[in-house]
Amino acid sequence: MHTDTERCVRAVQSKDARFDGWFFTAVLTTRIYCRPSCPVVPPKPENMTFHPSAAACQQAGFRACKRCRPDTSPGSPEWNQRADLVARAMRLVADGVVDREGVPGLAARLGYSTRQVERQLLAELGAGPLALARAQRAQTARLLIETTPLPMAEIAFAAGFASIRTFNDTVREVFALSPSELRARLPKRSAPASGLDATAPRPGGTPGALTLRLPFRAPLNPDNLFGHLAATAVPGVEEWREGAYRRTLRLPYGHGIVALTPRPDHIACRLTLTDLRDLTVAISRCRRLLDLDADPVAVDDQLRTDPCLAPLVDKAPGRRVPRAVDEAEFAVRAVLGQQVSTAAARTHAARLVTAHGDPVDDPEGGLTHLFPTPEALAAVDPAALAMPRTRRTTFTTLVSQLADGTLSLGVESDWARTRARLLELPGFGPWTVDVIAMRALGDPDAFLPTDLGIRRAAQELGLPSTPAALTARAAAWRPWRAYAVQYLWATDSHPINFLPV
Template identity: 55%
Template sequence: MLAGVIDEDVVYAAMESRDPRFDGWFYVAVATTGVYCRPSCPAVMPRRRNIRLFPSAAAAQVNGYRACRRCRPDAAPGSPEWNARGDLVARAMRLIADGLVDREGVAGLAARLGYSERQVHRLLAAEVGAGPQALARAQRAQSARTLLECTRLPISDVAFAAGFASIRQFNDTIQQIYATTPTSLRQATSASRRGDRAPARGHGGPGAVPGVIALRLSFRPPLDVPALLRHLGARAVPGIEEYAEGTYRRSLRLPHGAGVVALRAAADHVACELHLEDLRDLTAAVRRCRGLLDLNADQQAIDAFLGADPVLGPLVAARPGLRVPGHADPAELTVRAVLSRRVPAGRVRARLADLVTAHGRRLAAPVGGVTHTFPGMATLAGAGSALPPERRPTLLALAEAVAGGAILLDAGADPRHARKQLLDLPGMRPREAAYIIMRALGDPDVFIPDLNVRRALHHLRARPGRWGPWNSYATQHLWALADSLR
């Protein structure tokens, strides 16, 4: 779907079929009820003349609509448009989703993007229907709802953990968006769960663990979640990652502290359990988990495009829903990419584990085999002789550039600019830079013609096709074929 263009015929057809593929792409408000919904909402179909369309939940809220209590549109999968695009609006949306406005305000967002506050507000309002404050406010409301439903924190603590500046602001926002009070919202959730046989940990039931939040991560099917978690588990670095009995765990370095996430497959979602040192990191932690599993991808559109290609079609049919795994820690991924040059995977993991043991931060409360966070770039820049000698110049230059802010690899980075900066580092190879951009920044259009890709293409007796803007997914399919050939 094109930015700023919403075909009402497509919308109404999606609503009639309750098609979840469009959830997060746009939001449908009903003028007669004052409620906005996902396109897949199971409620009675409104008359066509009564619907109003909005490109974001915040835009619907700015126009006076409140969130539907049945379909919970504020918790829909994020729009895949922001992952596929690298322009200013997309970068701003990713930074807002990472909680930057809550931490540094609109001034911090504008400074990070290199534009004035007025220009950022104008561009966001024109394309998304709401300014940065409204978008951040909608996100704070969703974080607050999660904390109200999934913890037993006092309501005043929920307000500040979600990023609100005052209790009054918190109460007013919940009333406007959900048409209820925070206390009533929590009581309604408790009442709906009284019949549950086994309440989830962290939901406020007996035995709930402080600082632990259990929630669902939604996605657009198809997605083989167990296979994706096994893929991550097979490459796990001891100390910071662990895979056991279908659950993948890893540590997170977050703006206000550390955390550990446990991910496992469920019926129609990914079950996520977050152990956070500081609950203000909820928004950032959720965004990192979604990026790690590529949960915002419009996978049916990607598979339809690549599946029509004569070379990739059979591969897509064999592995529908194959995602591009992201990464929860760009710094960690960059070090891993540099160390992986002509080195067996097992040895790379051993080297990373040594760095974690020597320079990582030990968690105050380890979870299973996850005991540390990966060392930050400032720490690695000072490690000197402790770094592997054959990659030391590249690693030191990389660590100093990222720690000093010369190279940005966060949610708001421009992939093309970051790739050029990486290639300017001494010893950085194009394959490594491309791999970092693909996984750390989630660029969907990176083709990596390495040995494995060439082996797969040789087996298929084919050449690279015109697979943009989904070259990253094409590369994943070719890598999977190369793995199966081995």
């Protein structure tokens, strides 16, 4: 979008928050870059240039606006609605792969050469993978500087910087302030009010809790989003407590517990981590879980073109697709849920969690375990699984292929290739593959025409109810059929459609 100068200028002049994260405005006279909704008086059009990423602005010598804080805007919806090389690379960068494995590791996961990945990212985003990862580290550093009392050396380490000097230079270059000056600008207030409760988590040390605000593009309807997560919660791994969805997280350097609470203009996020180096990854996975980088206006405008869907969209706009923090976990749970009720699926999963999950301590609630890894589940005696023989075969085949790497469901997955691979597995039909594509892979166009709830809703709304006819009608909803599924499901009185009390 950043190449459409006229459209970008209009968005900046109207301070349209819908475009935050889609592009960034760099002001030639001040050498500052902003989000489109920046509250300051817009500069003259001839003094504006537009960039596709914060990293590109930084590469061009611009520093972040201290007023609108462009580094805290929602992410671009492009990276969660596409499955090409650039989108897959961006999802991996957000998941911290460059910091952990370097650019060669990023390229290896994508199946391309380092040079190909760098060239394509530079062409579309104006910055290579190292610059993108550097911008992300700067954002994490600012978050820790402003919300914790941690020493700067520990913040540098936790944010992924290789040295204190690099940390200082990067923060000063991006924000035009030193780390100490950033912290000194904060108003004096108590620790809980500033976002820190008790002690901050230290790398490899004592865990603590951070409170954060996760932004999103309005509107956001939390009913089906949190209703689905609460209604399908696996005991010990997930729970709904005091208005928040809570769950355990398995992370690269340790584990964590997150509590996510819907608010009118943000999602309140409370994170407890055993290692602060996991902060960026944890935030990225929580945003992905709640589909917070979606563009609800574009989605709803498309679905409103169908007169049968328009009343549903107008009644409760901004529905999101509940996704997953762990793709392999969701695939296992999808198999456990085949042809059984939601309650039965939760019971099956809870038994596996108790027997094979890693225990965790949760002094603030009732969470007890991390969901078992594919390696742990692959070692389970099939005879001990309380399920029909055919589903037992489906389960054991899935976890063994996930464990040995034959099948990968990570954020770098090619959606079409992964669908084809899943369909080759015994017991995997279109419904199971499409629900994994929708919830785990994040395909915004995944569709479930054979789902009983979808067919029932279609019949009530006057839509075709046979799978073939409904699929043909749904062609007009593309590329947002996964969101149409949420609106169709919402016609039922199932608990997944209601925000828990």
